[in-house]
Amino acid sequence: MQLCIVADFRASGNMLNGMVIALLSQCVVQFPAAFIRSNHTELGDQGIWYSFGSPNLSIA
Structure with missing residues (x-):
């Protein structure tokens, strides 16, 4: 949703x-x-990668 609005x-x-x-x-x-x-869950470094989709869902 965020990508569409910015576009x-x-x-x-x-x-x-x-x-x-x-x-x-x-x-x-x-x-x-x-x-x-990455720091407060068991995901560790993978938590950084999982956070890449967060901004795209935040405006929806």
């Missing part, structure tokens, strides 16, 4: 909104999810 903003020429959404979803969702999943 819509880019296609309409409104690059700033798309960039802000992409950066916020990474900094607010993906990085903390990677930290939590």
Whole structure:
């Protein structure tokens, strides 16, 4: 969902909104999810890889 919204903003020429959404979803969702999943669960290093899909689901 997040990828579609960012692509819509880019296609309409409104690059700033798309960039802000992409950066916020990474900094607010993906990085903390990677930290939590890698340090506070049994996933270890695999928790970082599992967190890559988190920003794409956060706006839905």
